[in-house]
Amino acid sequence: MAGDLATREGDAFLDGVWREEGTTPPRIEAAMRDLLNGRHATGEATVPARVLNLIAIVDREWRGEVENRLERVGRYHPSRTIVCAVEEGRTTLDAWAALTEEDDPAPGAIAVAHEQVEVTVGPVHLAHLDSIVDPLVVTDLPTVVWAPHGHEEGVDALLALAQVVLVDSGAEPDGAEALARATQLAQSAYVVDLAWLRSTPWRERVSSAFDPPRARPALREISAVTVKHHPDSGAAALLFVGWLASRLDWEPAGLARQDGAQHGCLSAGKNAVAIHLERHEMQVPGLYGLTIETASGVSLTLERGQGGLRAHRRTRRGQESEWTVMGASRGEAGILGEGVRQALLRDPTYRPALAAAGVMAA
């Protein structure tokens, strides 16, 4: 295949991978086209996936880790991944590009291929990263930017090009700062927040618990919410409470910090809702558990357990019951995959939850 693909002087194709040092965006783009044409020329029935462009801005030394995370995303793998690996002191561009097919398509099925590009850039390039990336994205596909190692300058440069920014508010040491950054990005693009996605099963369960018509009135009687979270997942806890506040018309207010925990009181019409966010040592980021109590004595507790969430309910008559709400953990790769999938959807409840969380974190 290398011979078929080596159509221009200086190009280097080896085992279906194109590489070039000191390259330019138009040459990378031309190489991507040649990779596909070369595959067709060899008679292989390859169809490139056309779902979205994912631009990942990463530290060059940690790019392998990010690429591994993306590989584990599995079936939600973006169709064209452009990794911009930032290397200190660099002033020229190096790049490689490849076309990777899904393993073992079913007999008679079309082989769907994903395109990968990695461009090594320097900090000097970040302010105008759009001029490098623009020729590399598939036109008319949604474009998602993800910068797990910071590089805000690069993200800002791509905001005119991208429709979606993937963030992880839970990965930042300062939850308030992370929420403020997400709020700022949400002014220009649709934000998919992995911290928000980690709270999805919890939001679904709470919604289900109060869904039976007889249980719904209790939503207006909630008097206390306690959330236990990974020490680094304060933002996830704030987003969860922000979601409740925005859906139930509670007035958000700043929470006080004490010994790593956060406490406060939100106004819910004539009632008050006590909020407690507590750190909990655990292996994975996200929430560990939550308890919702009402003024009439009803309480619902959900905690991580075997095969799902362990639920405990106390009725207003004091009757107690425990059960498992079934569901498998998605793991961190699953969360990232879900983030990629959510980039193509729109959740109208995130921004109101983010706004309320931002007020509580301030």
Place this chain on the structure above:
Amino acid sequence: MATLEHEQPNPLVEGLERLPVHPTMLVIFGATGDLSNRKLLPAIYNLAHEGALPERFYLIGTSRSEMTHDEFRGRAREAITRYSRRRPDDRVLGALLEVMHYVPGSFDDASVYERMAELGAGFDEQAALPLNRCYYLSTAPAFFPVIVGMLGGAGLDSHEGAEVRIVIEKPFGTTLESARALNREVLCAFEESQVFRIDHYLGKETVQNVLAFRFANEMFEPVWNRNYIDYVQITAAEDIGVGTRAGYYDTSGALRDLVQNHMLQLLALLCMEPPVAFEADKIRNEKVKVVQSIRPPVPERVSEVAVRGRYEPGVVGGEQVNGYLEEEAVPQDSRTETYVALRLAVDNWRWADVPFYLRTGKRLARKVTEIAVTLKPVPHLAFQQTDGSVGVQQNQLILTVQPNEGVTLSIGAKIPGSRMRIRPVNMEFLYGTAFLSQSPEAYERLIVDAMRGDATLFTRDDEVDALWGIVDPILKGWQNAPEPVARYAAGSQGPAEADRLLAEGHRWRAI
């Protein structure tokens, strides 16, 4: 019946992909059968895995086999491990098995229903609220009236403060008369709003995509009528034989097995008027209107609109295979059709005079399910047709349901060169390149819909009646004036006799 769900909206559901399902007790009749093992139990596991089951969920399996709760759980574990589309997570599977129970007994034994009710009362107490009941009839059709009658007789057709629903597998009747009789029996015990007649085909993503294709795109609707469409072909071809299903298949045949339900459903989705909203009855109203517009064949003249065939020995994939009569458990004097082709007419303003050709069969050249819409020729051809090219062909729009789900539009394009020569080329869209997520099994979607009470993808009583109204005259025509069953070689395109259904200038697409 309670309609409590509508009393006060739940403000927490907005933005969630998985809508809450009311706490439910699901009862599977025929829980040790093939459908339960291969489809239902694995689907329920996958729902548990994804957190899509109700917050409180209990399952009761029932069948005639004597076994304990634990023995049933062991069988369920085996079936799920073997047939689930994903490898089961031991912890989730363990949690699911804990809520499974088993009641052995004959379906006409009142004590079975008493034990079921006792278990249900215990579950209500554990959950501290009345659970919805969802009865899933996955038994031989002969038991449907028995079970329905026993449920009604035992007072299990309603439950204070909760909803009771019944899911009935296909086939819903074997003739128009038997379908009507079954409907009467069912509606004696249950209200229509409680009844969910399942046709798993409607749960397939690609079938639902027909609706999305038609009603989410402005460009196709203006040509979606008799003014622009010349004819339509719906094909559901299988490359396999009857296999181990001969016992059932020989009493059914291709017409009942695929046309009466799946293929006519596809036709209805293709031809229906746009619904006002994507709601169960609004969609079903439009489907029923279309099915009722299909001109019922006249039994005495059935050969003009229908051809039946049977596969003979042949070569499939390079291997010699048996003919239908040589298959295990097929009677030597069988006249059951393994192939059927129909020409139908939809007598309404939109579709008058547009022929709809349907064909399905086993042991055909390959497995494919597709809808092919052929547009009329251009009114005036400015290009020469004797220039050594294939020339201008009628546009075809192909909706492929399986495999390689997608949409193909054939258009005329200029062949590169100095002359103005035209040949057809394809604009192709494959779902697999645009949606990387794995589609859920049809049963996963349908089980949740039934538990939620969403009947959009289920068949209503008047729809069943109308569907049988088309098929029944053909069955009667074949029964009363039996013409020879046409023969076709296994691995072929089907019997040549099917060509006689085609109007002049029309042709079957290659399978």
